[in-house]
Amino acid sequence: MEEMISKLKEKYRVFAPKRFPNGSIRYGEIDSLSEIVVDEKSHFSPKEVYLPIVQTVFYFENSHCAESKLEDDREILIFARACDINAIERLDTIFLKNGGNEDFYYKRLRDKVNFVLIECKDSFDSCFCVSMGTNRTDNFKGILRDGKIDMESEPIFVSENKKSVTVPDIDESLVKDVFELEYWRSFDENCAGCGGCTAVCPTCSCFDTIDVIYSETSLDGERRRVWGSCMREDFTAMAGGHNVRKRAGDRMRFKVMHKIYDFRQRFGETHMCVGCGRCGERCPRDIRFSDIVNTLADKVKQLKAEGGAGV
Amino acid sequence: MSKQYTLVIDLDRCIGCLGGCRVACKLEHGTALGDSRSKMYTMESGRYPELEMYFLPVMCQQCENPPCVNLCPTGACHKDTEDGVIKINTDRCVGCGTCKQSCPYGAMNFNKEMHVMDKCDICSELRSKGEKPACVKNCAGSAIYYGDINDPESEVSKLIREAGENVYSLPDEGNKPSGRFILRGAKWKEEEPWKK
Amino acid sequence: MPSNQTSKKETRYVKTACRACIANCGVIAHVRDGRVVKLEGNPEDPMSKGRLCAKGLAGIQALYNPNRIKYPMKRIGPRGSGQWERISWDEALDIIARKLMETREKYGAETVFCSTGGGGNPEIWSIARFCNIFGTPNWFEPGCAQCYLPRVLAYTMMYGGTDPSIADSNALELYFPEDTPIKTLVLWGTAPSYSCPSSGGGAVVDLRAKGVKTVVVDPRFTPDAAKATVWLPIRPGTDVALMLAWIRYIIENKLYDREFVLKWTNLPFLVDTETKMLLRDGEDFVVWDTNSNFPRTMPYPWDENLAPAMFGTFTIDGREYKTGFQLLWERAEPFTLQKAAETCWLDAEKIEKAIRLFAENTPSGLAIGVATDQTANSVQAAMAAATLDILLGNVERPGSLLQRFRTSGVLKVPNYPVPVAEKMLPPEQLKKRLGGIEHKGLHIWYAGHPPSILDAILTGKPCQPRVWIDRSGNKLGVVAESQKWAKAIEKLDFIVHMHVCQTSFSAYADILLPAAEWLETDMIVETCNTLVARQAVVHLWETMDETLFWSKLAKRCAELGHEGCRKSFDPEFMGEDLAYWDSMDEFFNHFTKEVGLTWEEFKAKAPFEYLPKEEWRSYYVYLEPDENGRPKGFNTPSKKLEVYLESMITLSRTGKPFSLIELPPASKDYEPLPYFIEPFESPNSELAKEYPLVYTGGRVPFYHHSTGRNIPALREIYPVPELTIHTEDAQKYGVSNGDWVWIESPRGKTRAKARVTEGILPGVVHMERFWTPETLNKDTHGWKEMNVNILTSASAPYNDVVGTYTLRGFQVKVYKAEGPPEGIWQKPEEFKSWLPLSEKEVR
Structure with missing residues (x-):
C-alpha cells in the first residue's frame, strides 16, 4: 500500500480525513491509506483543501505588487463522502457560475481536484443526506474499499438516514412572515456566534478580504482571503456603526434561509445544504440544523394554514 | 497523566517593574505597540495608612477546559497534546476574535498587522531550544516559574505544595485555569480588573 | 516572497553590560548579520543574576531609534x-x-x-x-x-569605606541571600523596585523571601513599602528630624553597641565646646578616664587601662569639654518620638516599632537613597544615617552594608x-x-x-x-x-x-x-567579585x-x-x-x-571572577593588621569612625582634604554633627495657605533621569507623568483619577495626569520628571509641557556643605486643567514612528 500511495503522490497531493494529535479528524495530506479515518465522520469537511482557510491573493512590497502562485503543480486527490462531493458542486455554482465571472483563485485549485469515494455503510447519527438528495454521486475516480482504491466495482450508497428532514417549501409571498417569526429570537441567547458551524460546513463560502503587514513598521505585506462567517456578530457591521444582523437569531435566520431557500431561489434545482450534519456536531450549544429545518417546516405549514399571520 | 505546562507566579516577589513580563515578552514576539501577551494589574486595598498592594501579571491561564479552544471555529486555537499549552495555528486563524470574547481573563490579543490572534504560549519556541521563557529569564523579582503542574516532582508543583493555603487561581467559570499565584504578604483580592 | 522569512544566519552572542542606567547589569546581546536582534540578562552577573529590567530590555529601541544624532x-x-x-x-x-x-x-x-x-x-x-x-x-x-555626592561625602569622611547606596551598586552584602545574616534592612528614601529593579530591586526581593524584615521610609507606597514590615510615610524634607529621633531613642534605651562605640568611634573623645575641635595630644586624642577621673590620652587603637566616659561635660584648664557622644546626645535630645511624629507626620508607635526592629532584630543595615540628597538638609541626613549604623556596630560585620570588600584594583x-x-x-x-x-x-x-x-x-x-x-x-x-x-x-x-x-x-x-x-560602547564594570566587560556590539553612523x-x-x-x-x-x-x-x-x-x-x-x-567569593568578601577590615601589627582601623584621620565629624570644620575652612590646595574659608563653619532644618518652603508657613501640598519626586522603573522618553516600548507603559495624589486631597481640590491637572509652585506651573490613590502620605503629591521628544521642534522644545522642574528651586537656601538646591520638599498647589498640553503623544500607536530603523536605514 505504501508503494501505491507514493506513486500516487508523484502525480497528486493526496488529502483524506485523518486524526490529529488533539483528537480532531480533519483533512490533511496522508502518506499511507491506513491513516484515513473511515469509521468516524470528519469534524471538518474537505473544503479547506480547495478553499483554504487563509489564502494569499497577492503580495505587496512598498508600491510593488505580485500575485500569489500555487506552490505545488500537482493535481489534488481527495478521499471524500458523497455528501461532500455533492457539496463541491454548490461551491462551483457560487464561484464559477455566479454573475458571469469565474473566481480565479477558486478555479486554479478547483481544476486540480479529483475524488476517491469513501462509502458510507450506515450513515452517522446526525446525517440527513437522503433528505437533501446528496447521498449519491458519480463524480469520483475510484472507491476506497478494504484499504485499497477500487476502480472497478459499483459504489454502495446510503439509502436511509436515522434523521429525516423536511425542507419547507417557501414561496416568495411567505418570506416576510418567515423573517418575522418569533422562533428566531430563541437563538439570541443560545447561539454563541462563534462561527463554528460555517467553518465545518462543506458549502459555506463567505470570505473576508484583508490586508496584512508583517510588522508595525513594515511596508511589505499581503492581501489575503480568510474564511468569514455570517454567524459572527460583525458580519454585517458597516462603516458608520450600523449592523443589520446584530442579534444571533437574525443571523441564524439568515444562514438557514441561505441554505434551504436563497440558493435554490437564485440558482434553481438543489438546496445549498447537503445534510452532512457536521454543524450540529460542532456547535458548542448543541444547536442542530436538522431540528431547525424541521421546526421551520412546521411553522411554514402553520403559516400557510393561517394564510400568513404572524406566528 | 498528560502534561499541563503552566505559569506559577510568586506575587510576593513581583515588584511590578514590567521588565520581563512586558518588555522582554513584547520584543521576543514582536507584539505591536498597544498590545501585550501579559497584562499587569495593581491590586490595592485598604485605607491609608493600613494599605496592602500587590501586582498581578495575567497571561493565558492555560485552562484545562479552555473556552477559546472549544469555540474556535477553524480549530486554529488548540491545546498542544505534548505540553498542554494552548496555541494558535496561524495558518488556520482568521482573526475572528471568538476566542478573545470567550476568554474570561482578557488574555487573548488580536494582532492587527497579521490579522490573527496572539497569546502567551509560554515561549514554545524558546522552550523547544531548551531555553527559559523570556519573562522567566528576565523578571527582576525572579517571580515567574513554569513547568508541568501535573508532574508532582516539577518545580512548580513543589512550590505550590510549599505554599500551602497561600495558592490562588483566577476565578474559575468552568474553564479550570491551570495558572497559579502564590501570595503570602497580602490578602488575595477577588476583584477582576480585566473585566473592566 | 514574504520578507519576514527567518534567515538561517548564525547568531553571535556578545556578553556585555547594560547602561540604560548606572546599574550596569550584565547583558547577552544576540547579533545576526551585524544587527542586534535580542537582549537578555546574563546570569553570570552576581548582582543582577540574569535579570534585566524594562529599560535595559528596550536597548535595541534606543540603539536604532530614528531620533539618534548620527553625525556632527x-x-x-x-x-x-x-x-x-x-x-x-x-x-x-x-x-x-x-x-x-x-x-x-x-x-x-x-x-x-x-x-x-x-x-x-x-x-x-x-x-x-x-x-x-x-x-x-x-x-x-x-x-x-x-x-549621591552628599552620601559619598559623609560616608567617606566618617568611615572611609563605601556608602550604602543600593542604586549606586553598593551595599554588596545584599547580593548574597544564601548566607548573609542580615535580619533587618532599612530602606531610607530609596525604592530599589523603582530605581534598580534587576539588581538591587531583585536582591531585596530575595532577602524578603528568606525572611529579612524591612523598614521603608518613604511618603510613597512603593512596591518596597507595600512589602515592608513597617512603612514610615514621612513628610518630605524632614528625614533628619526622624533620624535624630532614632539616634535619641537608641542612645536613651542603650540599644547601641557600647563596646564598639567606645573602641571604634571618636564619640568618647573630648571636644572643646567653644572651638568645636577635638582635644589632641600630638597625634592622639583625649578621653575622660573614669578610673582616674582625669583626662587621659587615648593611644591608637586602645588602652585597656582606660575607662573613657561615654557622656559628660568636663573642665580642663578652665576650658569646657564634652565627649562627642555627649554632643551627639544633646543634638538629638529634643527629638522625642512625639516630636518626630509631629514634625514628620508619622505615628509615634510605628516609629518606635521601626527603631526596635533596626536595633534589636540584628544584624541590620541602613540603605540610604537619593531622597534626602535633594533638599538643603542633604549632607546632614547622610551623616545621621551613617551615625545610625555606626552606633549599632553595623560596620564591616557579616550582614552590614558598610563594608570594604576587596577590589580588583x-x-x-x-x-x-x-x-x-x-x-x-x-x-x-x-x-x-x-x-x-x-x-x-x-x-x-x-x-x-x-x-x-x-x-x-x-x-x-x-x-x-x-x-x-x-x-x-x-x-x-x-x-x-x-x-x-x-x-x-x-x-x-x-x-x-x-x-x-x-x-x-x-x-x-x-x-x-x-x-x-551603550550597545556601541566599551567599559570595565566591577560587580561584586566579578569583572564584566561592556563591549561594543555594533557601531552606527559616526x-x-x-x-x-x-x-x-x-x-x-x-x-x-x-x-x-x-x-x-x-x-x-x-x-x-x-x-x-x-x-x-x-x-x-x-x-x-x-x-x-x-x-x-x-x-x-x-565576565570572570577576579577573586573567589569567600576571599573577596572580607569582613572586619578595620581589624586587619597594618605594617606595625596594629589594626588598620578606618580610612579617617583618627582611624576611628568619626561620628563627631571635626573634618567638616577643616573642610569649610580650607577645602582639605579634597581640594589640592588650601582655599579661603566658607562664610560659616560646617557642623560636625547632623542638625535638622525645616524645609524653607514649609507646610507650616504662610506660603502653605496658597500652596498647601508638599511636593516630592522619585523614580519610576521605566526611565532613568531624562532618558527613555523616545523609546516606544517604555513610553507606551508610562506615556505622561502622573501626579500621584491622595484620595482625600483629590477630593478637596476637585480632582478625579485620570484628570489632567496643573501643579504649581511660586516659580511656575506645569501639567500632569492625576493618579488618585490611598498609597501616598496625605498632604503630599508626587510627580516624576518628564520631557516630550514629540514636541522638540515646537516652541516649547519639549521641556515646558509636563516638566516638574519648572517648579523646583535653584535659589538659596542651599545645603551649606555641598550647595544642594531644592528638588523635593517644597510647597505646591494642584487644580484641574482643561486638558493635556498640546501636541503630546499619549496613545501607544503614536510612538510607532520611533520604532527601530531598519537595517537599510542605519547604513
Missing part, C-alpha cells in the same frame, strides 16, 4: 529653529577647539564650563579630567550635590576608570570654581555649583561664563528651575551638546555631536564614545597651542594620570593589565 551637526538658522547642517568630526572638533581657545584667551578658561549627567552612558570623570587639563574649574552635573577612581588629573588644574583656577569656596564638599568630585554657575551667567558675577559643553541628556528636564536656565542659555556665546538623541537642550545648541549608545571625544578635543586644543593639553598627551608627564588616548582600546589596556590581560583578552574572558 552645525546650527544654521537661529537658535531653536532646528536647522542643522552635517559637518565632519574634524570640522566639529576644530570649531569647538578654536572657540575654547579664543574664549580662554579673551576671557579666561573659567568662562568655559562643561556638564554631564547620570542619565545614560556617562563616564563622569571624563568631563572632570578635560576641565582640569583645559584649565577650567567649572563643570557640574545636575545630580552631584543633589544626587583595576579601577583606581570610584566606579569609573578615567583619571581625573587634578594636578593639571592651576591653583589659581581652582579658586575660581563657582560655588567652590562656599560649598567645599563639591571638591570631593572636583565639581562646580550649578546655581552659582547659573547666577554667574545671569549676573556676570564673579565672571561671565560664555561657553557650555554638555555631554548628557536633557538639562532643561532635570535641573532645578529650568526656565531660569533657558534664560541663561540666551546669554551664552557657544553651546555644544553631545548625546545619543536630540533633546530640549539640543534646540539651543550650536553644535551637536553624536554620542554612542557616533563616538564620549570618553574618546574629550581626548580628541584636548588634542585639537593642544595643536592650537594649549600647553596643558599638549602635556596631557605625554605619558611621562602624566604618569599615573595617564596620557590621553587615541582609542578606547588603548585606554582600557592601561587598566586590564592590572589583571594581566589586554583589553581584547579581557573582553573575551569577561
Whole structure:
C-alpha cells in the first residue's frame, strides 16, 4: 500500500480525513491509506483543501505588487463522502457560475481536484443526506474499499438516514412572515456566534478580504482571503456603526434561509445544504440544523394554514 | 497523566517593574505597540495608612477546559497534546476574535498587522531550544516559574505544595485555569480588573 | 516572497553590560548579520543574576531609534529653529577647539564650563579630567550635590569605606541571600523596585523571601513599602528630624553597641565646646578616664587601662569639654518620638516599632537613597544615617552594608576608570570654581555649583561664563528651575551638546555631536567579585564614545597651542594620570593589565571572577593588621569612625582634604554633627495657605533621569507623568483619577495626569520628571509641557556643605486643567514612528 500511495503522490497531493494529535479528524495530506479515518465522520469537511482557510491573493512590497502562485503543480486527490462531493458542486455554482465571472483563485485549485469515494455503510447519527438528495454521486475516480482504491466495482450508497428532514417549501409571498417569526429570537441567547458551524460546513463560502503587514513598521505585506462567517456578530457591521444582523437569531435566520431557500431561489434545482450534519456536531450549544429545518417546516405549514399571520 | 505546562507566579516577589513580563515578552514576539501577551494589574486595598498592594501579571491561564479552544471555529486555537499549552495555528486563524470574547481573563490579543490572534504560549519556541521563557529569564523579582503542574516532582508543583493555603487561581467559570499565584504578604483580592 | 522569512544566519552572542542606567547589569546581546536582534540578562552577573529590567530590555529601541544624532551637526538658522547642517568630526572638533581657545584667551578658561549627567552612558570623570587639563574649574552635573555626592561625602569622611547606596551598586552584602545574616534592612528614601529593579530591586526581593524584615521610609507606597514590615510615610524634607529621633531613642534605651562605640568611634573623645575641635595630644586624642577621673590620652587603637566616659561635660584648664557622644546626645535630645511624629507626620508607635526592629532584630543595615540628597538638609541626613549604623556596630560585620570588600584594583577612581588629573588644574583656577569656596564638599568630585554657575551667567558675577559643553541628556528636564536656565542659555556665546538623541537642550545648541549608545560602547564594570566587560556590539553612523571625544578635543586644543593639553598627551608627564588616548582600546589596556590581560583578552574572558567569593568578601577590615601589627582601623584621620565629624570644620575652612590646595574659608563653619532644618518652603508657613501640598519626586522603573522618553516600548507603559495624589486631597481640590491637572509652585506651573490613590502620605503629591521628544521642534522644545522642574528651586537656601538646591520638599498647589498640553503623544500607536530603523536605514 505504501508503494501505491507514493506513486500516487508523484502525480497528486493526496488529502483524506485523518486524526490529529488533539483528537480532531480533519483533512490533511496522508502518506499511507491506513491513516484515513473511515469509521468516524470528519469534524471538518474537505473544503479547506480547495478553499483554504487563509489564502494569499497577492503580495505587496512598498508600491510593488505580485500575485500569489500555487506552490505545488500537482493535481489534488481527495478521499471524500458523497455528501461532500455533492457539496463541491454548490461551491462551483457560487464561484464559477455566479454573475458571469469565474473566481480565479477558486478555479486554479478547483481544476486540480479529483475524488476517491469513501462509502458510507450506515450513515452517522446526525446525517440527513437522503433528505437533501446528496447521498449519491458519480463524480469520483475510484472507491476506497478494504484499504485499497477500487476502480472497478459499483459504489454502495446510503439509502436511509436515522434523521429525516423536511425542507419547507417557501414561496416568495411567505418570506416576510418567515423573517418575522418569533422562533428566531430563541437563538439570541443560545447561539454563541462563534462561527463554528460555517467553518465545518462543506458549502459555506463567505470570505473576508484583508490586508496584512508583517510588522508595525513594515511596508511589505499581503492581501489575503480568510474564511468569514455570517454567524459572527460583525458580519454585517458597516462603516458608520450600523449592523443589520446584530442579534444571533437574525443571523441564524439568515444562514438557514441561505441554505434551504436563497440558493435554490437564485440558482434553481438543489438546496445549498447537503445534510452532512457536521454543524450540529460542532456547535458548542448543541444547536442542530436538522431540528431547525424541521421546526421551520412546521411553522411554514402553520403559516400557510393561517394564510400568513404572524406566528 | 498528560502534561499541563503552566505559569506559577510568586506575587510576593513581583515588584511590578514590567521588565520581563512586558518588555522582554513584547520584543521576543514582536507584539505591536498597544498590545501585550501579559497584562499587569495593581491590586490595592485598604485605607491609608493600613494599605496592602500587590501586582498581578495575567497571561493565558492555560485552562484545562479552555473556552477559546472549544469555540474556535477553524480549530486554529488548540491545546498542544505534548505540553498542554494552548496555541494558535496561524495558518488556520482568521482573526475572528471568538476566542478573545470567550476568554474570561482578557488574555487573548488580536494582532492587527497579521490579522490573527496572539497569546502567551509560554515561549514554545524558546522552550523547544531548551531555553527559559523570556519573562522567566528576565523578571527582576525572579517571580515567574513554569513547568508541568501535573508532574508532582516539577518545580512548580513543589512550590505550590510549599505554599500551602497561600495558592490562588483566577476565578474559575468552568474553564479550570491551570495558572497559579502564590501570595503570602497580602490578602488575595477577588476583584477582576480585566473585566473592566 | 514574504520578507519576514527567518534567515538561517548564525547568531553571535556578545556578553556585555547594560547602561540604560548606572546599574550596569550584565547583558547577552544576540547579533545576526551585524544587527542586534535580542537582549537578555546574563546570569553570570552576581548582582543582577540574569535579570534585566524594562529599560535595559528596550536597548535595541534606543540603539536604532530614528531620533539618534548620527553625525556632527552645525546650527544654521537661529537658535531653536532646528536647522542643522552635517559637518565632519574634524570640522566639529576644530570649531569647538578654536572657540575654547579664543574664549580662554579673551576671557579666561573659567568662562568655559562643561556638564554631564547620570542619565545614560556617562563616564563622569571624563568631563572632570578635560576641565582640569583645559584649565577650567567649572563643570557640574545636575545630580552631584543633589544626587549621591552628599552620601559619598559623609560616608567617606566618617568611615572611609563605601556608602550604602543600593542604586549606586553598593551595599554588596545584599547580593548574597544564601548566607548573609542580615535580619533587618532599612530602606531610607530609596525604592530599589523603582530605581534598580534587576539588581538591587531583585536582591531585596530575595532577602524578603528568606525572611529579612524591612523598614521603608518613604511618603510613597512603593512596591518596597507595600512589602515592608513597617512603612514610615514621612513628610518630605524632614528625614533628619526622624533620624535624630532614632539616634535619641537608641542612645536613651542603650540599644547601641557600647563596646564598639567606645573602641571604634571618636564619640568618647573630648571636644572643646567653644572651638568645636577635638582635644589632641600630638597625634592622639583625649578621653575622660573614669578610673582616674582625669583626662587621659587615648593611644591608637586602645588602652585597656582606660575607662573613657561615654557622656559628660568636663573642665580642663578652665576650658569646657564634652565627649562627642555627649554632643551627639544633646543634638538629638529634643527629638522625642512625639516630636518626630509631629514634625514628620508619622505615628509615634510605628516609629518606635521601626527603631526596635533596626536595633534589636540584628544584624541590620541602613540603605540610604537619593531622597534626602535633594533638599538643603542633604549632607546632614547622610551623616545621621551613617551615625545610625555606626552606633549599632553595623560596620564591616557579616550582614552590614558598610563594608570594604576587596577590589580588583583595576579601577583606581570610584566606579569609573578615567583619571581625573587634578594636578593639571592651576591653583589659581581652582579658586575660581563657582560655588567652590562656599560649598567645599563639591571638591570631593572636583565639581562646580550649578546655581552659582547659573547666577554667574545671569549676573556676570564673579565672571561671565560664555561657553557650555554638555555631554548628557536633557538639562532643561532635570535641573532645578529650568526656565531660569533657558534664560541663561540666551546669554551664552557657544553651546555644544553631545548625546545619543536630540533633546530640549539640543534646540539651543550650536553644535551637536553624536554620542554612542551603550550597545556601541566599551567599559570595565566591577560587580561584586566579578569583572564584566561592556563591549561594543555594533557601531552606527559616526557616533563616538564620549570618553574618546574629550581626548580628541584636548588634542585639537593642544595643536592650537594649549600647553596643558599638549602635556596631557605625554605619558611621562602624566604618569599615573595617564596620557590621553587615541582609542578606547588603548585606554582600557592601561587598566586590564592590572589583571594581566589586554583589553581584547579581557573582553573575551569577561565576565570572570577576579577573586573567589569567600576571599573577596572580607569582613572586619578595620581589624586587619597594618605594617606595625596594629589594626588598620578606618580610612579617617583618627582611624576611628568619626561620628563627631571635626573634618567638616577643616573642610569649610580650607577645602582639605579634597581640594589640592588650601582655599579661603566658607562664610560659616560646617557642623560636625547632623542638625535638622525645616524645609524653607514649609507646610507650616504662610506660603502653605496658597500652596498647601508638599511636593516630592522619585523614580519610576521605566526611565532613568531624562532618558527613555523616545523609546516606544517604555513610553507606551508610562506615556505622561502622573501626579500621584491622595484620595482625600483629590477630593478637596476637585480632582478625579485620570484628570489632567496643573501643579504649581511660586516659580511656575506645569501639567500632569492625576493618579488618585490611598498609597501616598496625605498632604503630599508626587510627580516624576518628564520631557516630550514629540514636541522638540515646537516652541516649547519639549521641556515646558509636563516638566516638574519648572517648579523646583535653584535659589538659596542651599545645603551649606555641598550647595544642594531644592528638588523635593517644597510647597505646591494642584487644580484641574482643561486638558493635556498640546501636541503630546499619549496613545501607544503614536510612538510607532520611533520604532527601530531598519537595517537599510542605519547604513
